[in-house]
Amino acid sequence: MANLIDRRTKSLMLTTALLAFLAVIIGAFGAHSLDGKISPDSLASYKTGVSYQFYHSLASFIAIILFLHFKRIQFRNAAFCFIIGIILFSGSIYLLTTDAITGIGLRNIWGPLTPIGGLFFILGWALIFYGVTTIKSE
Numbered sequence: 001m002a003n004l005i006d007r008r009t010k011s012l013m014l015t016t017a018l019l020a021f022l023a024v025i026i027g028a029f030g031a032h033s034l035d036g037k038i039s040p041d042s043l044a045s046y047k048t049g050v051s052y053q054f055y056h057s058l059a060s061f062i063a064i065i066l067f068l069h070f071k072r073i074q075f076r077n078a079a080f081c082f083i084i085g086i087i088l089f090s091g092s093i094y095l096l097t098t099d100a101i102t103g104i105g106l107r108n109i110w111g112p113l114t115p116i117g118g119l120f121f122i123l124g125w126a127l128i129f130y131g132v133t134t135i136k137s138e
Helices: 006-034 039-069 073-097 107-133
Strands: none
Touching: 006 039, 006 073, 006 107, 039 073, 039 107
């Protein structure tokens, strides 16, 4: 008999895997294509965005596994928070740091999204903490 999961959880797993996959590609792009094209400070910030994307992709996957094992909604909600955090935090950093070569602009829009993404990371970790407290121990 095959293991079954609901569509929402499967979509969450696929999104998480895609974000981890993209973190590797975005990191490689930055290492090989951006050096010398953006300032050293921007490159350092770009690398921070990649790191946070990868760490929180892994955290999202762990949260989904915890959800599947313990059936606590806090874990699935944590995974959602990590994904939103990646999009807002890392995504805004990518846009801000490459602005010199892309010319996209809109710093007033992208800039405030970075700390909001950080708040979603914090909320995700708080949900993991709370979810663990709801698990009964022996």
